[in-house]
Amino acid sequence: MPRGLPLVALPCAFLLLCFAAPTAYLFSASVLIAEGMIPQDQPTIDNFRLILSSPLYRGVILRTFVVGFFVGLLVVLLAYPLAYFLVRTRSRWKGALIALSLAPLLASVIVRTYGWYVILNQDGALNSLLLWAGLVERPLRFLPSTPAIIVGLAHALLPYGVLSIMSALNAMDPALERAALSLGASPARTFWRVTLPLTLPGVAAGFILAFAIAIGAYATPAILGGPATETMATMIRNFMLVLLDWGLGSAMGVILLASALALLAVAGLLGGGARRGTAAPA
Amino acid sequence: MRSGGADGPWIALRAVVAAVFAFALGPILITAAVSFNGSARSVFPPEGFSLRWWGEAFSARWWEPMGFSLRLAALTALVSAAIGAPLAFALVRRRFRGKALVEALVVGPLVLPTLVTGIALLQFLHVLGLGALVGFWGLLIGHVVISLPFCVRTVAVSLRAMPPQLEAAAASLGAPPHVVLRRVTFPVISGGVFAGTAFAFVHSFTDVNLSLFLASPGERPVTVAILAFLEFGFAPTLAAVSMLSLVIPLVLIALLERFVPIGDFLYADPGRRR
Numbered sequence: 001m002p003r004g005l006p007l008v009a010l011p012c013a014f015l016l017l018c019f020a021a022p023t024a025y026l027f028s029a030s031v032l033i034a035e036g037m038i039p040q041d042q043p044t045i046d047n048f049r050l051i052l053s054s055p056l057y058r059g060v061i062l063r064t065f066v067v068g069f070f071v072g073l074l075v076v077l078l079a080y081p082l083a084y085f086l087v088r089t090r091s092r093w094k095g096a097l098i099a100l101s102l103a104p105l106l107a108s109v110i111v112r113t114y115g116w117y118v119i120l121n122q123d124g125a126l127n128s129l130l131l132w133a134g135l136v137e138r139p140l141r142f143l144p145s146t147p148a149i150i151v152g153l154a155h156a157l158l159p160y161g162v163l164s165i166m167s168a169l170n171a172m173d174p175a176l177e178r179a180a181l182s183l184g185a186s187p188a189r190t191f192w193r194v195t196l197p198l199t200l201p202g203v204a205a206g207f208i209l210a211f212a213i214a215i216g217a218y219a220t221p222a223i224l225g226g227p228a229t230e231t232m233a234t235m236i237r238n239f240m241l242v243l244l245d246w247g248l249g250s251a252m253g254v255i256l257l258a259s260a261l262a263l264l265a266v267a268g269l270l271g272g273g274a275r276r277g278t279a280a281p282a
Numbered sequence: 283m284r285s286g287g288a289d290g291p292w293i294a295l296r297a298v299v300a301a302v303f304a305f306a307l308g309p310i311l312i313t314a315a316v317s318f319n320g321s322a323r324s325v326f327p328p329e330g331f332s333l334r335w336w337g338e339a340f341s342a343r344w345w346e347p348m349g350f351s352l353r354l355a356a357l358t359a360l361v362s363a364a365i366g367a368p369l370a371f372a373l374v375r376r377r378f379r380g381k382a383l384v385e386a387l388v389v390g391p392l393v394l395p396t397l398v399t400g401i402a403l404l405q406f407l408h409v410l411g412l413g414a415l416v417g418f419w420g421l422l423i424g425h426v427v428i429s430l431p432f433c434v435r436t437v438a439v440s441l442r443a444m445p446p447q448l449e450a451a452a453a454s455l456g457a458p459p460h461v462v463l464r465r466v467t468f469p470v471i472s473g474g475v476f477a478g479t480a481f482a483f484v485h486s487f488t489d490v491n492l493s494l495f496l497a498s499p500g501e502r503p504v505t506v507a508i509l510a511f512l513e514f515g516f517a518p519t520l521a522a523v524s525m526l527s528l529v530i531p532l533v534l535i536a537l538l539e540r541f542v543p544i545g546d547f548l549y550a551d552p553g554r555r556r
Contacts, residue, residue: 115309
């Protein structure tokens with residue numbers, strides 16, 4: 001391969017040095033005794049033992065998974081009708097509507113989450129509406145809370161669900177639906193027995209993709225949550241930048257990494273559709 | 283489904299879709315409205331009308347991180363395209379041992395949580411004694427790592443879509459390899475290169491999870507500056523800054539879309555093209 005060598009060697013050297021080696025180092029840092037930020041040469045499993053034995057940290061990990069699960073669920077529930085409409089509509093606005101539903105990908109997750117703060121804070125839009133309608137006497141506290149984090153993340157990750165489900169719908173032969181309808185099946189029955197089963201891999205891919213991104217998201221839990229709603233990502237940030245305990249930060253990072261990989265492995269087992277949806281920038 | 287005479291479900295679907303669009307776009311529109319708020323609180327509906335938050339968004343305090351993000355994203359996009367396009371070319375057109383390994387290495391940063399890549403790089407720089415790189419150069423390294431997969435993928439998609447006979451025809455007509463590359467291959471795949479560059483720019487410009495750890499107090503992108511400002515509360519200034527940081531990539535993509543159908547790389551079922 002002499003002709004191809006320089007093309008491959010430079011980018012690979014870069015990725016090995018700046019991605020693979022640091023990630024490998026993270027694993028070793030997680031099992032070394034650290035003095036503050038500097039790992040020493042003595043191996044230890046205390047970092048993992050401390051995280052997994054403390055009810056506080058176990059709670060954080062559990063909350064992260066609950067958040068991820070419900071974010072995935074909400075994303076596919078909201079994305080499915082939208083994706084179905086976008087694929088099947090004959091509106092001349094089709095292209096514009098597709099662009100509009102994917103455009104949020106161009107906004108930083110901070111921009112997308114800020115809107116939820118404006119809606120949910122004590123002087124926010126939702127409280128104004130409830131007060132105006134006379135449904136409540138005084139403003140409710142929606143923030144900080146885990147449900148707010150779930151809604152905010154589902155909103156931020158919706159385009160991934162739309163992309164995954166759209167590609168499953170695009171890959172499906174529309175003649176199958178017409179055949180079911182012409183043989184007398186009702187539209188509802190056609191959907192349940194033909195369309196949904198055929199696009200289920202796309203739904204699973206969207207669910208797992210949203211789940212995996214959600215558990216590693218920092219900004220939304222930081223903005224819509226608080227000290228009582230820490231997730232793995234906000235905890236890692238505290239370990240690394242506030243408490244300066246890089247050993248615990250690395251161990252939590254390894255747990256997060258293993259969780260994301262486990263999820264994507266499940267996606268691989270379910271049919272390998274998950275990678276398709278990742279063609280879009282996060 | 284419309285052809286099935288099933289208008290009722292279709293109308294119901296349109297209502298649901300309208301609601302999902304309201305959910306997806308509402309928060310962004312509300313943020314836009316708050317940025318023109320007359321009072322200093324993030325209230326909705328806005329109290330009065332004022333441009334002072336936009337004035338603040340354009341002040342040096344915010345222009346500095348905004349300019350930093352723009353420089354960082356532009357350089358990230360150029361470097362990613364410069365090393366990503368040749369790599370994609372090699373992956374699609376050449377056979378070599380360890381190819382699967384190289385492919386895994388390229389998608390790695392896309393698959394692993396960006397936040398973990400960030401803390402790994404932060405520690406690695408410190409261990410190598412390169413802690414001084416934290417700031418612009420550390421961010422550039424990290425952003426190229428996480429943006430490279432987009433460039434490689436878009437270029438690979440356009441290379442796979444190109445009939446290989448084109449290059450063979452040019453070569454058989456006597457064009458030397460570098461002329462084939464410049465006059466045939468590059469014009470055909472330029473769409474993929476531009477799309478990859480644009481995605482890399484947007485990905486860098488909007489990143490939070492990696493930048494959080496590699497920014498230094500004086501050298502931080504606008505996303506990190508917004509997060510730091512949040513600790514002091516939510517002023518409508520942030521709404522204006524947020525809108526500004528949304529408009530910049532939007533305008534960039536819209537401009538580029540006029541020349542290159544970038545959107546195709548986003549949603550036109552890349553899985554089927556390959």
